[in-house]
Amino acid sequence: MKIAMIGTGYVGLVSGACFAEFGPDVTCVDVDAAKIERLLKGEIPIYEPGLDALVAKGIKSGRLSFTTDLAKAVSEADAVFIAVGTPSRRGDGHADLRYVEAAAIEIAKSLQGYTVVVTKSTVPVGTGRRVAELIRGANPAAEFDVASNPEFLREGSAIGDFMRPDRVVIGAETDRARAVMQALYRPLYLMETPVVMTTLETAELTKYAANAFLATKITFINEIADLCEKVGANVQDVARGMGLDGRIGKKFLHAGPGYGGSCFPKDTIALVRTAQEYGSPARLVETVVQVNDTRKGAMASRVIAACGGSVRGKTIGVLGVAFKPNTDDMRDAPSLAIVPALQDAGAIVRAYDPAAMHEAKALLPGVHWCDDAYDAAVGADVLVIITEWNEFRALDLDRVGSSMTQKVLVDLRNVYRAEDVRALGFRYTSIGRP
Structure with a gap:
C-alpha cells in the first residue's frame, strides 16, 4: 500500500x-x-x-x-x-x-x-x-x-x-x-x-474528550495539592491512594505548575468553543482552562515567597523551560508565564534546558542561557525546577549549593525528597507537601 x-x-x-x-x-x-x-x-x-x-x-x-x-x-x-x-x-x-x-x-x-x-x-x-x-x-x-x-x-x-x-x-x-x-x-x-x-463525528469528538479529561485530572490534582499545603497532607500520597483505584488510575495525577504543550491548551479551548456553538456548554472544561491559566502565573509568586517576598536584584537559576521532558516544545509551557513574571519583579534569570533552549531564546528574551544545570546555579539566590528532565533528578546538590549565593531550592515538580534536600542545608519548597 x-x-x-x-x-x-x-x-x-x-x-x-x-x-x-x-x-x-x-x-x-x-x-x-x-x-x-x-x-x-x-x-x-x-x-x-x-x-x-x-x-x-x-x-x-x-x-x-x-x-x-x-x-x-x-x-x-x-x-x-x-x-x-x-x-x-x-x-x-x-x-x-x-x-x-x-x-x-x-x-x-x-x-x-x-x-x-x-x-x-x-x-x-x-x-x-x-x-x-x-x-x-x-x-x-x-x-x-x-x-x-x-x-x-x-x-x-x-x-x-x-x-x-x-x-x-x-x-x-x-x-x-x-x-x-x-x-x-x-x-x-x-x-x-x-x-x-x-462514525466521523464520534472519532473527532473522542480526541477532544480524551485530552480534556486528562487536562482535568492534572488540574484536579493541582487544586488538591493547594489544599494539601493548607491542611498538612502530602499530595503524592493522596495521588497514590487515588490512583490505585482502577476506576481512576495513577496517570496524570502529578501535581505541578500546570499543563502546557501543543495539545491540551488549544484542544480544551476548542472543545469549549464547539460546545458553546452547539448550545451545550462544557462548564467543567471551561473551569479547567481558567484554573490552569491562573496556576501557571501563580508559580512565580511561590518563587518570590521563597526569596523572602522580593526577587528584585536577585539571580534565579531555572532548570527546564520545555513544557515537559524529552521534547523541545515550548508551546504554552509554564515557563512562559513564570520566567517573565520573575523578570518583571526585578530578577535576573539564568536558565538551562537540555533540548528547548534554541526554541526558547526568542520567546524568553533577557534570559542568560547556561551550559548545564550546574552553570545555571552559579551565583543564584534560588534554583527553580520547572521541567522534570531526568538529569535534574540526581544532581550533586552539594556542588549545586556551593556555587549558589543562597541555598534555596523551589521544586515545582516534586523531584526531590524534602528531608534529603533540607539535610544538606537548603531551604526547600515543593508542591502540595508539608
Missing part, C-alpha cells in the same frame, strides 16, 4: 516514519522546501527520542521519502493523511482549519482512483464532512471516502505510542474505507490492539 502524509510537523513526521516501519510506502509532503531538504539529509527538525534513527531506517529501506510534490504523492496513494497544524484561531479560540481546508482542495485536484482521505490532525466535530464537501466541490468526479483517525501521541514517547497504542480510533462510514484503514493498521490487529470503529 502507498500513503501520502500531508504535513511534516510533529504528527505527520512521527506517523509517516511509523507507518513506513509497518510496511507501506510513505511519502511525506510539505510546502517548505528547505525542511524537505533537511529531512532528505536525515536532519530532524523536532526533538523526539528515537525519531532520527527511525527516519533514517525508513529512508534506507526505500519505504519513506520526502517531497514538495503533493500532486504526485497523492495520485499514487491508497490513503492520504492530512496532518497539518490546527492552532487556536486568534480572537475566539476555535481551531483554525485554514491549513486543513487548503490541503483538502489541493488533494482533490490530484486524486486518481479510489482513495481514502484521512484527517490525522486534531479537528473539531464536522471537519470530516467539510473536507468531503471541499473535495467534491473541487473534483466532482473523484472516487474517495473521508475517514477520521485522531492521533494520541505523547511528546517524548510518540514512537512507542504509535507502535504500541492503548487503542486506535477510526471514523469511517463505508466498508471500503474501513478495509483500507484496517490494512494500514494490520500489524496492530495482530498484536490485538483495541480498534474502535465508529
Whole structure:
C-alpha cells in the first residue's frame, strides 16, 4: 500500500516514519522546501527520542521519502493523511482549519482512483464532512471516502505510542474505507490492539474528550495539592491512594505548575468553543482552562515567597523551560508565564534546558542561557525546577549549593525528597507537601 502524509510537523513526521516501519510506502509532503531538504539529509527538525534513527531506517529501506510534490504523492496513494497544524484561531479560540481546508482542495485536484482521505490532525466535530464537501466541490468526479483517525501521541514517547497504542480510533462510514484503514493498521490487529470503529463525528469528538479529561485530572490534582499545603497532607500520597483505584488510575495525577504543550491548551479551548456553538456548554472544561491559566502565573509568586517576598536584584537559576521532558516544545509551557513574571519583579534569570533552549531564546528574551544545570546555579539566590528532565533528578546538590549565593531550592515538580534536600542545608519548597 502507498500513503501520502500531508504535513511534516510533529504528527505527520512521527506517523509517516511509523507507518513506513509497518510496511507501506510513505511519502511525506510539505510546502517548505528547505525542511524537505533537511529531512532528505536525515536532519530532524523536532526533538523526539528515537525519531532520527527511525527516519533514517525508513529512508534506507526505500519505504519513506520526502517531497514538495503533493500532486504526485497523492495520485499514487491508497490513503492520504492530512496532518497539518490546527492552532487556536486568534480572537475566539476555535481551531483554525485554514491549513486543513487548503490541503483538502489541493488533494482533490490530484486524486486518481479510489482513495481514502484521512484527517490525522486534531479537528473539531464536522471537519470530516467539510473536507468531503471541499473535495467534491473541487473534483466532482473523484472516487474517495473521508475517514477520521485522531492521533494520541505523547511528546517524548510518540514512537512507542504509535507502535504500541492503548487503542486506535477510526471514523469511517463505508466498508471500503474501513478495509483500507484496517490494512494500514494490520500489524496492530495482530498484536490485538483495541480498534474502535465508529462514525466521523464520534472519532473527532473522542480526541477532544480524551485530552480534556486528562487536562482535568492534572488540574484536579493541582487544586488538591493547594489544599494539601493548607491542611498538612502530602499530595503524592493522596495521588497514590487515588490512583490505585482502577476506576481512576495513577496517570496524570502529578501535581505541578500546570499543563502546557501543543495539545491540551488549544484542544480544551476548542472543545469549549464547539460546545458553546452547539448550545451545550462544557462548564467543567471551561473551569479547567481558567484554573490552569491562573496556576501557571501563580508559580512565580511561590518563587518570590521563597526569596523572602522580593526577587528584585536577585539571580534565579531555572532548570527546564520545555513544557515537559524529552521534547523541545515550548508551546504554552509554564515557563512562559513564570520566567517573565520573575523578570518583571526585578530578577535576573539564568536558565538551562537540555533540548528547548534554541526554541526558547526568542520567546524568553533577557534570559542568560547556561551550559548545564550546574552553570545555571552559579551565583543564584534560588534554583527553580520547572521541567522534570531526568538529569535534574540526581544532581550533586552539594556542588549545586556551593556555587549558589543562597541555598534555596523551589521544586515545582516534586523531584526531590524534602528531608534529603533540607539535610544538606537548603531551604526547600515543593508542591502540595508539608
